[in-house]
Amino acid sequence: MRMLFINLPVKNIEISKAFFTGLGFSFNPEYSDERTLCMIVEKNIFVMLLQEERFREFINGDIADASGTKEVLNCLSASSREEIDTMLAKALASGGREWKPVQDHGFMYGGSFQDPDGHVWELVHMTEQA
Structure with a gap:
């Protein structure tokens, strides 16, 4: 595995x-x-x-400054829309920053935030029909 x-x-x-x-x-x-x-x-x-x-x-070279440039988007699946909303609220309350607005495409719901170092974390929930 x-x-x-x-x-x-x-x-x-x-x-x-x-x-x-x-x-x-x-x-x-x-x-x-x-x-x-x-x-x-x-x-x-x-x-x-x-x-x-x-x-x-x-590494070789420099470390990217994630506060000004993005080197990666980390995306985690979520079991529900509520889990996304809860995690977004926790992230902002714990020192994270907003990234992009929540996106609702019906079959797919997503949110995102930046951690204290500027790394982006996306959260996505897709319904079974997707």
């Missing part, structure tokens, strides 16, 4: 931990330390939040 690890640079690991904890995510302590957080999305899907100096150890 494959596993997915998305690696994102963060400026402050503690701010990221507080933000994503506020959204209901947990972390695998086995793969976390003072510069790295292994956020559990699902059984085999993880987001590695790496303090910028730690992230630099894995």
